[in-house]
Amino acid sequence: MVPASKTIFFTLLLHIFFLIPSHQYHPLDSLTPSEFTQIQSIVTKAYPKSTYNLTFQYVGLKEPTKQTVLSWLRNETTTNPPRQAFVVARIDHQTHEIIVDLSLQGITSKKTYNGYGYPLLTGEEQEDANKLASTYPLFVASISKRGLKLEEVVCGSFTVGWFGEERKNKRIVKMMCYYLDGTLNADMRPIEGITMTVDLDEMKIIQFRDRIIVPVPKSDGTEYRESKLKPPFRPSLKRTTVVQPDGPSFNIVGSQIRWADWEFHLSFDARAGMIISVASIYDPEKQQSRQVLYKGHVSELFVPYMDLTEEWYYRSFFDVGEYGYGLSSLPLEPLRDCPPNAVFMDAYFAKNDGMPLKMPNVFCIFERYAGDVMWRHTEATDPEKLIREVRPEVSLVVRTVSTVGNYDYINDWEFKQSGSIKVTVGLTGMLEVRGTNYTHKDQIEEDVYGTLIAENTIGVRHDHFLTYRLDLDVDGDANSFVKSKLRTVRVNDHGSPRKSYWTVDRETARTESAARIKLGSEPVDLLFVNPNKKTKMGNLIGYRLVPYGVVGPLLSDDDYPQIRAAFTNYNAWVTAYNISEKWAGGLYADQSRGDDTLSVWSKRNRSIENKDIVLWYTLGFHHVPCQEDFPVMPTFNGGFELRPSNFFESNPVLKVVPPS
Template identity: 35%
Template sequence: MIKRLKRFLWLPIAIIVVVCILLGLMGILTAQQPFISHPLTSLTEAEISTAVSFIKREKTLSEMAAFPLIALQEPDKEEVLNFGPGKAFQRKAFLVIYERSQNKTYEGIVDLKNKALNSWKEIPSVQPAIVNSDYELATEVVKADPQWQKAMQRRGITDFDQVKISCWAPGILSKQEEATGNRLCRALSYYKGQGWNYYGSPIEGVLAKVNLNAGKIVSLVDKGNVPFSKENWNYDVKSLGKLLSAPKALKILQPNGASFRIDNNEISWQGWKFRYLMHPRSGLVLYQVTHDDGKDIRPVLYRASLSEMVVPYGDPDPTWSFRNAFDVGEYNLGLLANTMELGKEIPENGLLLDTVFANEQGEPYKIPGVIGIYERDNGMLWKHYEYNTQRNHVRRSRELVMTMTVAVDNYDYSINWIFHQDGTLEVQNELTGILLTQGTAAQKQSENDLYGRLIAKNILGVNHQHFFNYRLDFDVDGQANSVMEMNVKALPMDEKNPLGNAIAVTEDPLAKETAAVRDLDMKSSREWMIVSANKKNTLGAAPGYMLMPGENSIFLPVERSNIRQRAEFATHHVWVTKYKPTEFYAGGDYPNQTQPGQGLPQYITDDESLMGEDIVLWYTMGVTHVPRSEDWPVMPVHRVGFKLVPRGFFSRNPAINLPE
């Protein structure tokens, strides 16, 4: 009887165990396959694996095949704009495949829903972005080379493990290098010693050119011994000696929680609503940015992202003149994003979000805390003190910041999208990290140092620039938009202006793409507006958003210079194009070892109309950096940015009804 009872008792226990296992499996599957509620949701790990598996099944790839980029194939814009709950939508993956053994680049588009290969094509004569295996191969090849080893030994370096190899995209190519079509990199050498900040000890004058297809050094330059700094340039607490006294604790508290709301990848805050996505090349991308004016939800931008960067260095020496990094397209900026920490890159009241990328083997992986979002105080929003009543009318300003940080070799950048309560959207880039230094025998600044400044003994900071191009797909109150240029000028004294104080403003349409290649003009306070082509505000004017520039510079490489031809997007501050779904990158789709004239110069060759069209504004901003000793050994943050400011978009100050 007892035995029979035990047998029956096992039955419910077994059922419970099976149910638990099934529930656990369902939980795992749910975790691996997040709910996809919108066409602009990032690729999941499962979708990346599906796309790669399908490519491998349909195409014969070698063991050396790499996947430099796997991303969401952006759906048709009209499909996204017409999407609503319950509607079906496409899910496609875009893949770049590089066959090193064949030196060929392919693009594939996989339909994830229908398990079909929608597109497969070879892209001739291009090189995709540098991948991890390129760095590893370059290091192995350089350190095994007898000539390089002798160059190190001449400098008293016998332990080659103490040397760090930095692999750069080759930059400007000679005619011979172009003719071979090989995948190349240029390898710099740094002495590490016992420190970790090896950028303070460049082994100057040694430059190796590596053929990454053949796995061998093509050429080695050794210009002779230059002393390199033997000082320890680490800047951790242990290395710095006596420290400043720490400031007293500053706490940012939100006892009632954050004011923003996140629903999958959609964020709502103070009238703003937008979607976000982390792209392996562009980094943080915003979509469908709208503002609720109390009556209507009104579109402002369909898509906004960093499109390209270029960092030209200003020393004509052949071991330096090639250094013109296209950080977005040559190195896949998004993949270089790093995990942030609360209380460090973003304040303690912030929220950190994860993202999913794919490595060059096509394997998905998750990066935790790669996107930060937080609210911060920004001083006064508006104020008026009324003397008659002695009342003080004032509102405190709050901002919503969405950010990412990336480390591109020695430099670090953060990209910040800042939403204001007055309807302004601001972009702010932060530049920090470690200067790219040049070894020198000098221990004191010399008048002969034309191309840089001595920042420490034996260390020269080379003059250089940073240029960022942003692609801004405006949909101001709809897709039918036009672009206006505003110029302000003082009028001459005459009978209508007897005191000479008149200030006049002109607004002129930029009707065609070639006419919309423009530059800043400080004398006329030049700004640009994207306005609705078919709607009017309450005062009878076209509602619009104005691009308000901040700090900027001009691109200094001279006419006919190679880098000017490769980075033509940086030679003008504003470009405007009619929307095309394939035009994403100001420097072209494949800037690594590219031909001149790619990207924006190519996009405007058809010179399309910009009147009442779906238009994209491309804004370029630059920083000219003449290094100083205070930039060493790590550079304080330098901020540069611009604002998109409503102009006639609202009938009044949109923050006037903010409660106290």
């Protein structure tokens, strides 16, 4: 729940906002606090509290069409596109989709959604649910039976997935509880065996089961707060800091960021978190800015656990569609989450009641200098005169951290002077652990679905699959997807002493079915090209996807979590651009049945040649926990790069002047 004091603060603040003209308007700007308030007011007027039970599950910008945005960008003097919002509300226990037009100050569309799946959970309803246990007599008795102190118990709400039930379930979550009592790290102290089911609409516990008593792992060794840890500490390193005596080289106007040759728009969405839009790079040779990425963000994050026990089998989370990657984005800590040269930006999202909540310092933006080299060469032709040219690498990073319950995902979008966009995610935070009787591996004679990482503590095996929606518009919006396959050629020409070499077969994917790629088995470069433009040399202008490591799903295709997450069946997909196809796991991910996923859309097998197309890339992690992950995990990184490939006529950073 948001404390009252914060609400008052926002109400005051909004009045000030109203008075400020929107100098720095951009049609892709996130909804402003005043817009959230207007939307709230318009919707609550249509569905007054006296008559309706109304909660706002999602409020976000309804983005203008790409053509509208691009034509606005081409000529900034035209009238601004109308501002619209997309609202998903629960009204009298039904899901409603409402479009609010802020210019017209009214609702332009509303419909009830009756299909499978439910909208995002709000923070407030989870908090309300989590409080139910402490007054639920059966639970109180179970806690007492275990000899635990009720006041040290905290609970969490877990989405339930779908396991073949024919009848549509109510909007429910399962609730599991944890024990503090001497630690902040309740994640490491599960109270195993007790599962409660909460009906979120009724906001009450509708099912209770206490199956088995398992020791709660002890608190020793679980604490991670500096202030609570006991010596000996590790020897402290001397200070290392980044200094920019003349300030940063980037420029932020509104949500538009310019740095080096890059220009892009940064926005925030309760569901997607960070969104990078209309990223373009200035080409000094062509003397113009050229489009690269119309829009990029995390579309879904699928986290299935590999534990069949009754309290665990269902855990197969859709962190973006169920909990909100944006809702889970928490303030960054200056000097620690980001270097001293970072600047921070706030973000806003709608609370349960529709009013805006400010999340300060959600973004940090900084120039990254890691001591790396952008390009170099030593020319040793004349050994008496070594000639050396070196250009250090400085890049621009935009970061958010989404803490989805136990896990912290550090999201970096890094722009390189060379034209590359490098996307990385760092996984840290807490494991999801299961309580167990075991205190030593030698006692274990069954599959415990994980690693005994501490006494009575199993770090359960699981995966993370992050699916990115990458609406690349490489030098224009008509693009083709080319699989550039490396193929061994057997040499039969007896004139050559060689018996083999490899060549490249380029295959343009005509339709969506040809653009589903499982990486790893065959060497293939994935290219987005503009078939209407060529370099002076005649090469197709393109960008290449460079994965850092390849991971695919291991669940059976017909297993329910995998049916829902069929968008992870391939590492890469390309679809025809459709403004409504944003969420790889479906708009209503909670309890979804896989009927509105990327995998289903792709079955339409639309033409994708020389069209406005979208790349979906899934990067994954199989996590076999180890003791080093206890009680908090050292960061593990994954990512990919979008790298220019015959986009420029030559190395675009040749003429970067090295720092003096």
